Amino acid sequence: MTDIYMPRLSDTMEEGVISSWVKKTGDKVEPGDVLVEIETDKAVMEYEAYEEGYLVKQSVSEGDTVPIGAVIGVLGDSPDAAPAESDSAEAAPSTEAPAEEEEEEEAAPQEAAPAPSASADANGATRPRTSPLARRLAKEHGLDITTIRGSGPKGRIVRADIEAAAQEQTTTAGEPTAPPAREPAPAAAPQAAQEAFDDGRDSEEITVSNMRKVIARRLLQSKQTVPHFYLRRTIDAEALKAFRAQINEQLESTGNKVSFNDLIVKAAATTLRLHPQVNASWVDDKLLQHRRVNVGVAVAVQEGLVVPVLHDTDKAPLSEIAAKSRELAGKAREGKLKPQEMSGGTFSVSNLGMYGMDSFSAVINPPEAAILAVGAMKQEPVVRGGEIVPRHTIALELSVDHRAVDGAVGAAFLKELAEILEEPMRIIL
Amino acid sequence: MSVITYRQALRETLRAEMHRDEDVFLIGEEIGIFEGSYKITEGLLKEFGERRVRDTPIAEEGFVGTAIGAAMLGLRPVVELMTINFSLLAIDQIVNHAAKIYGMFGGQTSVPMVIRTPGGGGQQLGATHSQNIELFYSFVPGLKVLAPSTPGDAASMLRAAIRDDDPVLFLENLGLYNSKGEVPDDGDQVAEIGRAAVTREGSDITLIGYSRMAVVAQQVAEKLAEDDISVEVVDLRSLRPLDRETIVESVRKTGSAVIAEDDWLTYGIGAEIAATIQEGAFDFLDAPVRRVAMAEVPLPYAKPLETAALPSVDSVITAVKETLNAVGRRVG
Numbered sequence: 001m002t003d004i005y006m007p008r009l010s011d012t013m014e015e016g017v018i019s020s021w022v023k024k025t026g027d028k029v030e031p032g033d034v035l036v037e038i039e040t041d042k043a044v045m046e047y048e049a050y051e052e053g054y055l056v057k058q059s060v061s062e063g064d065t066v067p068i069g070a071v072i073g074v075l076g077d078s079p080d081a082a083p084a085e086s087d088s089a090e091a092a093p094s095t096e097a098p099a100e101e102e103e104e105e106e107a108a109p110q111e112a113a114p115a116p117s118a119s120a121d122a123n124g125a126t127r128p129r130t131s132p133l134a135r136r137l138a139k140e141h142g143l144d145i146t147t148i149r150g151s152g153p154k155g156r157i158v159r160a161d162i163e164a165a166a167q168e169q170t171t172t173a174g175e176p177t178a179p180p181a182r183e184p185a186p187a188a189a190p191q192a193a194q195e196a197f198d199d200g201r202d203s204e205e206i207t208v209s210n211m212r213k214v215i216a217r218r219l220l221q222s223k224q225t226v227p228h229f230y231l232r233r234t235i236d237a238e239a240l241k242a243f244r245a246q247i248n249e250q251l252e253s254t255g256n257k258v259s260f261n262d263l264i265v266k267a268a269a270t271t272l273r274l275h276p277q278v279n280a281s282w283v284d285d286k287l288l289q290h291r292r293v294n295v296g297v298a299v300a301v302q303e304g305l306v307v308p309v310l311h312d313t314d315k316a317p318l319s320e321i322a323a324k325s326r327e328l329a330g331k332a333r334e335g336k337l338k339p340q341e342m343s344g345g346t347f348s349v350s351n352l353g354m355y356g357m358d359s360f361s362a363v364i365n366p367p368e369a370a371i372l373a374v375g376a377m378k379q380e381p382v383v384r385g386g387e388i389v390p391r392h393t394i395a396l397e398l399s400v401d402h403r404a405v406d407g408a409v410g411a412a413f414l415k416e417l418a419e420i421l422e423e424p425m426r427i428i429l
Numbered sequence: 430m431s432v433i434t435y436r437q438a439l440r441e442t443l444r445a446e447m448h449r450d451e452d453v454f455l456i457g458e459e460i461g462i463f464e465g466s467y468k469i470t471e472g473l474l475k476e477f478g479e480r481r482v483r484d485t486p487i488a489e490e491g492f493v494g495t496a497i498g499a500a501m502l503g504l505r506p507v508v509e510l511m512t513i514n515f516s517l518l519a520i521d522q523i524v525n526h527a528a529k530i531y532g533m534f535g536g537q538t539s540v541p542m543v544i545r546t547p548g549g550g551g552q553q554l555g556a557t558h559s560q561n562i563e564l565f566y567s568f569v570p571g572l573k574v575l576a577p578s579t580p581g582d583a584a585s586m587l588r589a590a591i592r593d594d595d596p597v598l599f600l601e602n603l604g605l606y607n608s609k610g611e612v613p614d615d616g617d618q619v620a621e622i623g624r625a626a627v628t629r630e631g632s633d634i635t636l637i638g639y640s641r642m643a644v645v646a647q648q649v650a651e652k653l654a655e656d657d658i659s660v661e662v663v664d665l666r667s668l669r670p671l672d673r674e675t676i677v678e679s680v681r682k683t684g685s686a687v688i689a690e691d692d693w694l695t696y697g698i699g700a701e702i703a704a705t706i707q708e709g710a711f712d713f714l715d716a717p718v719r720r721v722a723m724a725e726v727p728l729p730y731a732k733p734l735e736t737a738a739l740p741s742v743d744s745v746i747t748a749v750k751e752t753l754n755a756v757g758r759r760v761g
Contacts, residue, residue, distance in 0.1 A: 008757055050750060050751070050754065050760075131714055131715040131716060131756070132711050132712050132713070132714045132715075133684050133712065133713050133714055133715040134715065135712070136712040136713070151757050152716070152755050152756065152757065153755050156755070158715050158716070158755070158756045158757050159684060159715045159756060159757070160756065160757035160758075161757070
């Protein structure tokens with residue numbers, strides 16, 4: 001019998017939802033077969049078997065959420081092998097070590113001596129399973145090992161778990177390289193929240209997706225730790241409009257089409273190349289300037305919002321940005337984005353123009369230093385040479401992390417971006 | 430540098446050492462007129478004559494004892510035991526005499542003798558002729574046990590063994606005789622006895638082997654590199670003395686280890702390596718040390734069964750991947 005555990009499928013994952021079982025109980029499993037689809041905080045991903053056998057038990061039902069390291073199923077040698085009781089321990093969060101014997105995989109391949117089970121101290125309390133390396137690193141980082149959830153076999157705490165916890169520690173202290181991975185006391189909070197709101201409101205708790213929780217945490221972190229300031233500028237979009245029409249005429253035979261957003265994304269990348277101070281991150285009292293320009297594009301999806309990233313946006317031709325952007329948005333809506341398609345961003349663009357918003361102030365997506373909020377294109381009365389004339393305009397608003405970028409630097413960036421958009425040939429030069 | 434076989438490297442080193450030092454002589458079964466069961470001594474009888482290339486009766490205890498006596502009187506015998514399986518007939522001479530004379534008699538005489546002998550299964554030679562019992566000798570203080578995996582090491586380590594004043598069991602491998610590798614042409618590299626080698630640097634996991642399994646370990650590392658898995662390979666080279674420092678240093682760097690050995694698992698060489706790792710790198714381990722060894726059976730003669738019983742590139746890859754999965758690297 002071999003237990004199958006909830007794997008860590010992304011850096012920020014701390015629990016996963018069994019989206020659907022591909023293998024049914026009794027099915028033969030070959031290494032490389034997809035066992036199950038798992039919804040993480042970012043995407044639905046396939047999880048493959050690396051051992052041969054038969055799926056003898058699905059310990060977690062479709063739709064249920066369990067932490068990393070919890071048993072989600074059992075592989076046996078024959079289709080009707082009955083899993084031992086100890087194997088079916090339901091998805092217990094593993095800060096307490098289950099007092100069972102080590103599984104087969106751990107022990108020597110043949111005639112293994114019985115391995116020691118989890119040890120208990122004089123008071124009968126169990127210690128969490130942890131690798132010696134993880135224990136030493138926890139001590140070095142000053143982390144309490146009992147608050148960390150293990151992702152190894154039987155919930156063993158391994159180096160990766162300590163590194164994630166240590167990163168979260170620095171993240172809450174201001175370092176934003178990755179979204180927070182875990183909280184010390186997750187159980188108490190929701191309960192308290194609901195009680196606080198039960199006062200005459202007749203509330204109903206809506207089960208939220210992992211993604212929703214990550215959005216909540218990350219945006220709270222952003223607003224609490226990143227000192228935002230805002231710059232606004234309205235551009236004359238007549239030339240941009242004509243430019244787009246011209247490009248799309250050229251592209252007509254290819255079936256590809258360039259949107260205003262694609263033009264703005266590309267223009268932002270071009271401007272970031274000219275103003276590298278804005279293509280930066282404030283990390284742990286250090287200022288990092290990024291050599292690559294990777295622009296993220298916010299996409300609304302059913303459960304919330306994701307930001308797929310167009311890597312090396314400054315180098316990609318417009319037609320490629322348009323195609324890639326459409327592809328990523330499609331994947332985002334289907335929940336099929338891979339973690340690497342959502343990481344490494346250095347700047348974001350958020351566009352609510354399609355909802356007719358004049359303008360808005362966006363929340364920065366850490367560790368990026370700025371985000372551009374794009375409003376709707378509208379015809380406005382504009383004064384030109386002493387005359388009032390109707391012109392198409394777009395309102396831009398830049399949210400900036402003041403730790404990394406000062407007002408004048410941010411203003412110079414937005415000024416240049418506006419000028420490029422008003423003289424759109426410069427977008428592609 | 431020339432690219433030659435392991436067999437040629439041994440032969441050329443024997444020839445060069447016999448030219449260098451006239452106290453060096455060869456003794457063993459079928460090494461002269463028949464030129465060796467595995468042709469290591471080909472041409473040497475013709476070149477050096479029967480005083481220095483001695484054919485013996487089929488009597489291992491007798492000719493190993495003869496060599497010990499010759500060594501005590503100042504010669505440098507290089508014994509060939511046809512395979513390590515036949516060393517059992519001479520084990521009393523090796524363990525009770527060769528290993529102990531220097532210490533028991535107050536250092537009055539050393540025993541500068543080399544016993545060359547191949548181990549290894551996989552040749553369909555049956556259970557009694559396919560063993561890897563180098564452990565028996567690695568266990569005994571007073572002996573040195575060397576196990577080169579490449580032609581270059583075969584040459585430099587045999588040279589070191591012949592020039593060393595202590596009795597050395599020099600482990601060859603039937604599966605390696607035809608393997609090729611670079612050997613320096615000037616031919617005077619003398620290995621330092623008791624040093625392992627990191628034969629490939631890596632960062633994800635340490636893979637430890639010796640003799641044939643050091644070669645398998647290299648193949649495993651190359652294959653896994655295609656999946657972006659960075660395997661550090663340690664070739665033990667010397668089983669006694671054991672280079673604990675190199676093993677520990679590597680595991681301290683990578684945090685996990687797999688040991689591949691051609692002998693049996695229980696009480697095998699890998700058990701000593703695993704103990705060494707936990708003594709020296711306990712606080713650096715992120716997963717249990719894993720051993721891959723031969724099945725605990727007398728090696729079968731039938732080819733499919735023989736193949737199944739021996740550790741292979743695939744079985745080592747599986748162990749490496751399982752260990753990496755246990756430390757959170759999802760490697761499928």
